[in-house]
Amino acid sequence: xxxxxxxxxxxxxxxxxxxxxxxxxxxxxxxxxxxxxxxxxxxxxxxxxxxxxxxxxxxxxxxxxxxxxxxxxxxxxxxxxxxx
Numbered sequence: 001x002x003x004x005x006x007x008x009x010x011x012x013x014x015x016x017x018x019x020x021x022x023x024x025x026x027x028x029x030x031x032x033x034x035x036x037x038x039x040x041x042x043x044x045x046x047x048x049x050x051x052x053x054x055x056x057x058x059x060x061x062x063x064x065x066x067x068x069x070x071x072x073x074x075x076x077x078x079x080x081x082x083x084x
Contacts, residue, residue, distance in 0.1 A: 004031025011037045011075070012082070015060040017067045035068055035075050037061060038082040 007030035014020050015037075026033055043049050043057070065075040 006032045009035045015064045039079045
């Protein structure tokens with residue numbers, strides 16, 4: 001049995017570590033943190049989202065993952081409707 005506290009941090013819009021108050025709060029008492037991003041399938045619809053915006057999002061997610069890995073963590077990216 002673990003003595004630690006697991007915390008899931010759901011990244012939505014703030015995809016940076018250095019100015020993320022939710023991240024600081026999640027880390028306060030957590031022994032294990034699981035960062036998650038849920039990719040809405042509607043965001044992949046070329047009629048709704050331009051190529052440049054999608055590329056920016058993917059680059060931001062990659063940068064976030066690199067930052068988390070520098071702190072011995074990683075970003076879990078899932079596909080689905082976040083409201084579900």
